[in-house]
Amino acid sequence: MADRVRIYEVGPRDGLQNEARAIPVAEKLALIEALAATGLDRIEIGSFVSPKWVPQMAGTDEIVAAVPRVAGLRYGLLVPNVTGFERYLAAVPEGFDGEIAVFVSATEGFSRANLNASIDESFERVGDVVARAVEVGVPVRGYVSCVVRCPFDGDVAPGQVASVVERLRELAPMEVSLGDTIGAGVPETVGAMLEAVLDVAPAEVLAGHFHDTGGRALANIEVSLEAGLRVFDAAVGGLGGCPYAPGAPGNVATEAVVARLAELGFETGVDEDLLAEAAALARRIKMGVVA
Secondary structure (H helix, E strand, C coil): CCCCCCEEECCCHHHHHHHCCCCCCCHHHHHHHHCCCCCCCCEEEEECCCCCCCCHHHHHHHHHHCCCCCCCCCEEEECCCCCHHHHHHHCCCCCCCEEEEEEEEHHHHHHHHHHHCHHHHHHCCCCCHHHHHHHHCCCEEEEEEECEEECCEEEHHHHHHHHHHHHHHHHCCCCCEEEEEECCHHHHHHHHHHHHHHCCCCCHHHEEEEECCCHHHHHHHHHHHCCCEEEEEEEECCEEEEECCCECCCEHHHHHHHHHHHHHHECCCCHHHHHHHHHHHHHHHHHHCCC
């Protein structure tokens, strides 16, 4: 039996959050429905952040209420603080299979630009969210930004990333996604980062999140596979980028990741034909030409 790799689809949230055009909820739902049909088992569909800061995430409450229920499919929602978590609890319908994600940065510069807080201050907020989620039994995922290079602080020491991962997992035994936020990683720097992180967390609780800005995302995934990682974030159609990371468009495309994994002999459970249809829809949404 082929080794299994899980794709964590982030297109509807991380992929769309930086688009200039206000994308209607109906278009976002159409994309989520197309993705839900492909065999993906985890899709990030929105964020309970204030629309004042990320306008594209307005309407997340409506999306949560309307997404299709598919056996084995869990939906992820990004939650920045306790207020956002309470919005999550108020929005999810009974029986909704969901999880929340919290995020921190490996660097002070990005933390202050993205969260308007130091790393320590961001952990205070995250700690409150995680404690509340654990209390009510909602699964939690963690994101760490700028694991290789920061647009404000430059190169990031691998030990610095490991320290942040360790602090997150002290809050709860969560999966942690390691984000190359500006796509500056190469196999050598990604490998060094992973070596440090694997000293504090096993490969089975780690995910790789690579942007393809530098054209090395697939190579970085291969290095991560060699290190034992079996979960990778990707955005259908290569959507995305971070509004707080200048010059960092382009999450690695889900269809490219699935195809490369198949070439390497890994199983994903994703239907490539249906994924191609979802990618075509994602591109139409990006261009604003949805029929």
